[in-house]
Amino acid sequence: MFLRSRWTGVEHLFEQANPRRGWEMIGNGEPACYLFAGRTPERDRLAYFTDVLLTPPPGVIVRRDKLAALPRDAAGEVDLPRLLADRRLRGAINDGRSYGDYINAQLRAAPADANLKRYSANDFGRNIPEMLVKGRADYGFGWVRAAELGSAAGQVVGAPVAGNTELVHAGIACPRTSWGLTVIRQVDALFATPDGQALVHLKMNAELPPATRQRHAAEIAAFYRDLAKPPPR
Template structure:
């Protein structure tokens, strides 16, 4: 049994008076650790990057077999020695889930949006022409189009007689994303999660299992450029789309994106990215956006500002 000890009043008063001072002494180390001038934790060392890709073209070989991603890893293997690069095929939806979960993965050729920047660090690598509507040539006459020949996408989405096929979890750029999100719940649009860059969706169009999709010209080339399919511009979505490399918004992701940017933020890095894009564009598209491309790659030839 514990006995209660009664301290004399003067001693008890002194101890009570010392309590605030004791609390300050105990809290001092923690306050120093949390102060703005505290030494930050060392950045993680990046030794391996797993690249998530769906831009796969079976009919191509070498780095081209994984499209943009293959070219990125081939360049980084030379410019960032000591880092192992692995390509794993994952669809757009799964890739973004892994980045949101903070897994040690990165993805190239990802459309950059303010919402995505909440979960990922980005560097800009491509200023690309916007996606167009991909249809079979025998469906062209059924499309709602303006005087300039551009497709009026909201009207098309409201037409139940034409079946759309889109990729789940993918961003097509702010303008198109807004149009697609505004479609009615009974719209004749089906979402798919293919493992490739959309080649299987284009095969569905070619076989008549769907009537239209939204894609970039590059996807047509990677799918073997089917003669029966054609790309049509979409009204209200003619702005160039900013795309880049994304890594998770974690200490590892920050270290990875800074290492990647260091490799690309120089003239030879910008030239490599430009060559990689130009090979997928038609002469008409190159000429139309020439001034914009020149300005973008001049800026890309310098290091980016990447805030934690």
């Protein structure tokens, strides 16, 4: 990977952990960094972040035969509070994963008896489409494009969530310790190099459709400016 190839002279160790365990490690100040995490106000209090990607807002991933049952408006966008209140549909979410500020807030406000099951997994939700296909749940949340092009392509579809329009900032997170500050400064420096910026541009162009890039042009331009010249820490 990019950091390991560019940051020589140190030993890089990798540990697989589900989101909840990963953030426990960060919160406890353990000398470990999360290599790709969605940024939220709560996580900002625990970690230093280097943003390396902006992604489209997550949507609802649903088994194709349940699409018509989703509460959607004329634009095809899902009314999330109504969906979470509908006990006829079974939802699946990854415990400890962030789905962006809007969906996170709606999940916290969901009825106590909402038909939602939390799963602890190391693959950041990539197993949710497979669960839908197997009939273990009717819907979940995630990156619509990835789900529709993945192993369950044709059997699951995505739908945008009404009111969920903000890009998700994602990146590398290190604990708010002296060790974490030293590491994140080096991460900043590596991604500010021409190679680092080129890699991020490549990923962003693949992740963001042209219409999304146009709609969020000012935010994306600010992101690239900070990438090239990281703010002082």
